[in-house]
Structures are given as C-alpha cells and as structure tokens.
Amino acid sequence: MEPTRIALVGMGKIARDQHLPAIAGDAGFSLAATVSPHDRGIDGIPHLDSLDDLLANGPAVDAVALCTPPQVRYDLATLALKRGIHVFLEKPPGATLAEVDVLQERARKTGSTLFAAWHSRFAAGVAPARAWLADRHVSKVEIVWREDVRVWHPGQAWIWEPGGLGVFDPGINALSIATHILPRPFFLRSGTLELPANRAAPIAAQLLFCDAAGAPITMDLDWRQTGPQSWDITIETDAGTCKLTRGGSVLTLPSGTEHSEDREYAGLYARFATLIRTGRSDVDTGPLKLVADAFLRARRETAEAFVE
Amino acid sequence: MEPTRIALVGMGKIARDQHLPAIAGDAGFSLAATVSPHDRGIDGIPHLDSLDDLLANGPAVDAVALCTPPQVRYDLATLALKRGIHVFLEKPPGATLAEVDVLQERARKTGSTLFAAWHSRFAAGVAPARAWLADRHVSKVEIVWREDVRVWHPGQAWIWEPGGLGVFDPGINALSIATHILPRPFFLRSGTLELPANRAAPIAAQLLFCDAAGAPITMDLDWRQTGPQSWDITIETDAGTCKLTRGGSVLTLPSGTEHSEDREYAGLYARFATLIRTGRSDVDTGPLKLVADAFLRARRETAEAFVE
Numbered sequence: 001m002e003p004t005r006i007a008l009v010g011m012g013k014i015a016r017d018q019h020l021p022a023i024a025g026d027a028g029f030s031l032a033a034t035v036s037p038h039d040r041g042i043d044g045i046p047h048l049d050s051l052d053d054l055l056a057n058g059p060a061v062d063a064v065a066l067c068t069p070p071q072v073r074y075d076l077a078t079l080a081l082k083r084g085i086h087v088f089l090e091k092p093p094g095a096t097l098a099e100v101d102v103l104q105e106r107a108r109k110t111g112s113t114l115f116a117a118w119h120s121r122f123a124a125g126v127a128p129a130r131a132w133l134a135d136r137h138v139s140k141v142e143i144v145w146r147e148d149v150r151v152w153h154p155g156q157a158w159i160w161e162p163g164g165l166g167v168f169d170p171g172i173n174a175l176s177i178a179t180h181i182l183p184r185p186f187f188l189r190s191g192t193l194e195l196p197a198n199r200a201a202p203i204a205a206q207l208l209f210c211d212a213a214g215a216p217i218t219m220d221l222d223w224r225q226t227g228p229q230s231w232d233i234t235i236e237t238d239a240g241t242c243k244l245t246r247g248g249s250v251l252t253l254p255s256g257t258e259h260s261e262d263r264e265y266a267g268l269y270a271r272f273a274t275l276i277r278t279g280r281s282d283v284d285t286g287p288l289k290l291v292a293d294a295f296l297r298a299r300r301e302t303a304e305a306f307v308e
Numbered sequence: 309m310e311p312t313r314i315a316l317v318g319m320g321k322i323a324r325d326q327h328l329p330a331i332a333g334d335a336g337f338s339l340a341a342t343v344s345p346h347d348r349g350i351d352g353i354p355h356l357d358s359l360d361d362l363l364a365n366g367p368a369v370d371a372v373a374l375c376t377p378p379q380v381r382y383d384l385a386t387l388a389l390k391r392g393i394h395v396f397l398e399k400p401p402g403a404t405l406a407e408v409d410v411l412q413e414r415a416r417k418t419g420s421t422l423f424a425a426w427h428s429r430f431a432a433g434v435a436p437a438r439a440w441l442a443d444r445h446v447s448k449v450e451i452v453w454r455e456d457v458r459v460w461h462p463g464q465a466w467i468w469e470p471g472g473l474g475v476f477d478p479g480i481n482a483l484s485i486a487t488h489i490l491p492r493p494f495f496l497r498s499g500t501l502e503l504p505a506n507r508a509a510p511i512a513a514q515l516l517f518c519d520a521a522g523a524p525i526t527m528d529l530d531w532r533q534t535g536p537q538s539w540d541i542t543i544e545t546d547a548g549t550c551k552l553t554r555g556g557s558v559l560t561l562p563s564g565t566e567h568s569e570d571r572e573y574a575g576l577y578a579r580f581a582t583l584i585r586t587g588r589s590d591v592d593t594g595p596l597k598l599v600a601d602a603f604l605r606a607r608r609e610t611a612e613a614f615v616e
Contacts, residue, residue, distance in 0.1 A: 074495075095604075095605055096495050096496050096601035096604060096605050097405075097597050097600065097601055097604075098493065098494070098495035098496065098594075098597055098598055098601055099495040099496075101493060101495075102493050102494075102495055102520045105493065105520070106520070162498075162604075162605050162606055162607045163604070163605045185406065185409060185410050185413065186406070186410075187382075187404050187406035187407040187409070187410055188404050188406065188407075190470075200607055200608065212410045212413070212414070286406075289405050289406055289600075290406055291604065292405065292597075292600035292601060292603070292604045293404035293405055293406055293600060295600070295603040295604040296403075296404060296405075296470075296471070296599065296600045296603040296604070297403055297404050297470050297471045298470055299470045299508055300508065
C-alpha cells in the first residue's frame with residue numbers, strides 16, 4: 001500500500017519536537033509538505049505559507065495534521081474535510097465543543113477520517129493502568145500537574161488568549177488520561193481558577209471532581225512550578241494504589257513499577273493510519289468538556305500578573 | 309390510567325408561577341407533595357423539607373420536577389433516579405455538562421425517564437418557525453435578549469454564583485430556541501462577557517456564532533435593560549425574514565404574524581407524560597454546551613458592580 005501523503009500544518013514546537021520524527025518513523029506516512037506563515041519549513045520538503053496555497057498549488061496530499069493553535073483549527077479542518085482530506089487534530093481538538101461537533105458531522109458526510117488526538121493516552125503506562133483499573137473500586141484520585149510555563153510554552157501568546165486554555169493546555173492531558181483509565185465517568189463539583197491580572201487564561205486551578213459512584217477526584221494544576229516538575233495521577237482502589245507518574249510513562253502498581261520509553265506520537269500516527277485504512281473517525285470531546293465545565297463552574301480569582 | 313404522582317422540588321418563582329398551574333391543568337399528573345427547606349408549601353398538599361425526607365417519610369411519588377438552582381440538581385436527580393423515579397429537570401439541566409451525561413447514563417440503567425426541559429422550545433411560534441425554516445437557506449441571524457434582572461430574578465443570589473449562569477440563565481432560552489429551529493448547527497467564533505466587579509457571573513454578553521455553512525449569528529444579552537424588554541430572534545433567509553418576538557410566542561413570517569397564548573409549561577408536562585408512558589428520556593445538552601463554550605472561549609471584561 002502506498003503511504004498516506006501528509007502535510008504538517010503549523011510548524012511550532014509540537015510539530016518539530018514530535019510530529020516530524022513520528023511521521024519520519026512511520027512507513028504508513030510520507031511527509032508531502034509543511035505549511036506555516038511563520039516558518040521556512042525543512043530542507044527537501046515543499047513548504048507553503050497557507051493551507052489555501054497548498055490546496056491550490058502544492059503537491060497532492062491525502063491527509064493533514066493540524067498543529068496550529070486551537071483558535072484557527074476549525075477553518076483549516078473544514079477546508080481539508082471539504083476536499084475529502086483526512087484530518088489529524090492536535091489536542092485540544094478545537095477552541096469550542098460545538099465546533100468539533102460540526103467537524104465530526106462534516107467528516108461523516110465526506111467520508112474522511114477525523115482524528116482528535118490525545119497524545120497522553122498513548123503514554124506507556126496508560127493502557128496497562130486502564131486494564132488494571134477496569135475491575136477495581138476506586139475510592140479516591142489525586143491529579144497533580146505542575147510545570148514551569150516558561151520552559152514548556154516559551155513565547156506562545158495564543159495559549160493565554162481566550163480559547164487557548166492556559167494551564168489547562170497541559171491539564172487537559174491529565175484529563176485525557178483520567179477519562180480513559182478510570183472505570184466510571186466523573187464531573188466537576190467545584191473549583192477555583194487563578195488568572196494573572198494581565199492574562200485571559202488561568203495560570204493555576206484547584207478542582208474537585210466526583211465520579212458517578214461518589215469518589216472524590218482532586219486536580220491541582222499550576223504553571224508556576226520551578227525545579228522538579230510533576231505530572232502525576234494517584235488512584236486509590238480496593239486492591240491498592242495505582243500511580244502514573246512522568247505524564248503517564250511510568251506506572252506503579254502494588255506488584256511493582258513499569259517504565260517504558262516514550263512512544264506517544266508513534267502510537268498516535270499508528271492509530272491515525274488504522275482509522276484511515278478502516279474508514280473511521282475517532283473524536284472524543286470528553287476531556288475538553290471537562291475543561292469547558294471548569295470555565296463554566298469554577299470560581300475565578302486574580303493572581304499576580306505574568307510577565308514572560 | 310392513573311395519573312403520575314409528582315413532587316415539586318424547589319418552590320421558588322418558576323415553581324409557583326409555572327409548574328403548579330401546569331400540573332394542576334394536566335390530568336396526567338397529580339401533585340403528591342412539595343419539597344423545599346425555605347417554604348411552607350401550599351394548602352392541602354403534603355410538604356417536606358428535603359427530598360431525603362420525602363423518600364423516607366412522604367407520600368409515594370412516581371416522578372419529581374426539580375426546580376431548584378442548578379448547583380444542587382445533580383444530587384437530587386441521582387437520589388430520585390436510584391429509586392426508579394422519573395425526573396423532570398428545569399433548565400439548565402445541570403451546573404456542568406458532564407454531570408448531565410452521568411445522570412443520563414443512570415436513567416438508562418434504571419429505566420427511568422429523564423427529561424431536560426427547555427420551556428422556550430414550547431413557545432407558540434417555535435414549532436411553526438422550525439417547520440418554515442427547515443428548507444430555507446439562512447444568511448444571518450440576530451438574537452437580542454435584553455431584560456431587567458431586578459424584575460425577573462429578584463433575590464436570586466445563586467444565579468450570580470459559579471454554575472448559576474448569570475445573564476445566560478435567560479440567554480440559554482434563546483439558545484434552546486435557536487438550536488431547535490435553525491436548519492444547521494452553529495458554534496461560537498468570539499465574544500465578550502461583562503462581569504460586574506462584585507459578581508461571579510456575567511451581566512451582559514456580546515457573542516458571534518457561525519453556522520456550519522458560515523452564516524453569522526449575533527447574540528446580544530443584557531440584564532440591565534429597563535423599560536421595554538426584548539426577547540427577539542430575527543432570521544434572514546432566501547425566502548425573506550422570519551422573526552420570533554416575545555420569547556418565541558409571536559412569529560412573523562413574510563406571509564403575516566401569528567400570536568398564540570402562552571402554553572410553554574403545558575407543553576412541557578404533556579411531553580414529560582409521553583416520555584414516561586413510552587419509557588424514554590429526552591436530554592439535549594446542546595444549549596448548555598454553547599453556554600459552556602462561551603465561558604471557555606469569550607473574553608471577559610469587568611463591568612460596574614451590581615447591587616440589587
């Protein structure tokens with residue numbers, strides 16, 4: 001089978017750090033073009049300033065991976081889907097829930113594959129954690145996701161704008177894991193968002209969720225963490241504690257600790273290839289719904305101005 | 309067939325103004341009890357302080373109508389559904405989207421009817437507007453929903469708290485109509501929420517939505533309107549203008565104006581009876597999703613403090 005000719009749209013940090021190597025390492029895909037108005041692309045690969053330009057003048061593509069900020073994702077995905085091109089959406093899949101529903105409906109009509117990617121679900125510890133938890137009774141969950149925004153999101157002005165999610169940009173990764181591995185659905189009870197006086201998005205959040213059986217799930221998000229970084233989920237069950245650390249790559253169960261190398265984006269592209277081959281889509285808006293609920297339901301407090 | 313024995317939970321303004329007369333006027337229901345910690349109920353009907361108390365000591369009921377603030381709706385609905393009692397949820401159906409999903413799943417398991425009521429969809433002009441619009445091409449929609457909060461929501465502290473929606477409490481009525489009558493789904497592009505300096509919920513909002521075909525939908529919500537009140541939706545189409553005024557009760561089409569008496573709650577209870585009789589649920593979270601998207605995506609501005 002011929003590899004899927006794919007264009008990478010939006011050449012920021014995630015495209016260069018993760019998508020380029022993952023595409024290069026997957027025989028099912030060939031990189032046909034890169035697209036960005038802010039970038040000159042990479043040697044030997046056609047580069048276009050815009051998706052319009054690619055579709056009008058560029059090499060033919062079967063698929064696009066959209067790595068732009070979420071605020072412009074809808075228009076790009078619509079352009080592609082209208083031509084029957086398969087679409088890989090970086091997380092979050094859009095700036096609103098309703099726009100993702102519209103994209104999903106459009107993909108259904110055109111028969112294209114739409115894939116809302118949640119990379120953290122492909123971290124090494126996540127699938128075994130999910131399997132182990134399937135039959136357990138969960139009594140308590142603690143999510144701690146604290147990182148240094150200056151290290152991980154340098155110069156990303158869009159992330160502080162409405163639709164950019166602020167500290168939920170990493171926090172949604174934790175929610176994508178939790179919604180995937182916990183045996184019961186959960187929802188927000190109460191919470192606080194801290195917004196820097198000069199920004200439109202939160203820099204920290206303390207949230208209390210509750211699962212369908214009443215178990216409490218606390219979430220501590222903070223972008224002001226210097227020194228060691230924390231991306232941990234601790235789940236107390238009737239059979240002991242399940243702990244995911246390092247963003248899901250390290251799993252500790254009562255029986256011991258497993259640690260594998262990072263294969264998140266390799267996993268995502270393998271999944272995208274399967275979806276295309278079998279003519280399906282995979283769009284789970286659950287993690288974004290929990291974030292929208294937090295913006296809807298949590299109390300806001302003003303924090304110190306953030307200057308990069 | 310015996311009438312459905314129903315308890316009215318939460319005896320605020322909407323329960324007294326709308327639910328009591330609607331239940332009294334529907335032979336399919338008999339009012340078995342009222343429940344509220346803040347109220348003494350009505351003459352001749354058993355009154356309990358809490359739903360727990362009703363379920364433990366009160367008269368038997370087949371259904372409950374939950375007219376409490378949305379922040380406490382989930383726990384009450386869960387109590388009822390666990391006993392196989394049918395549940396009528398006033399709008400909005402919950403304080404978050406995810407909790408309504410959990411309730412829906414629970415109703416599915418217990419076989420109870422769960423009805424997320426959107427009363428404005430039963431306004432007289434809405435069904436004919438929907439029928440007229442079904443085959444039209446919509447080019448532009450304008451929603452203006454401006455009322456005086458002091459007149460319509462006196463003393464409702466909960467409405468200004470997180471989960472209380474602020475000006476979206478009436479605004480969601482407009483969205484419940486728009487999502488029901490417009491031929492295409494729509495989503496938020498951008499917007500501004502105005503929050504009084506001393507309140508957690510918006511007093512006004514200016515929003516720009518867009519439908520799946522690109523038609524703009526503007527929404528102007530304001531709770532500071534004195535004098536004449538506005539609850540209007542104007543829809544420009546290829547066959548002329550469709551205008552719903554007075555909250556959906558008056559419909560003006562190119563062929564003329566129709567005006568019928570208000571039967572919103574009679575319509576809701578007739579629908580609830582049908583759902584119970586046929587063993588179904590009806591839970592559309594679409595309008596709440598658009599509100600959550602507005603909290604997620606719109607920019608916030610501080611407005612003058614609101615003192616009642």
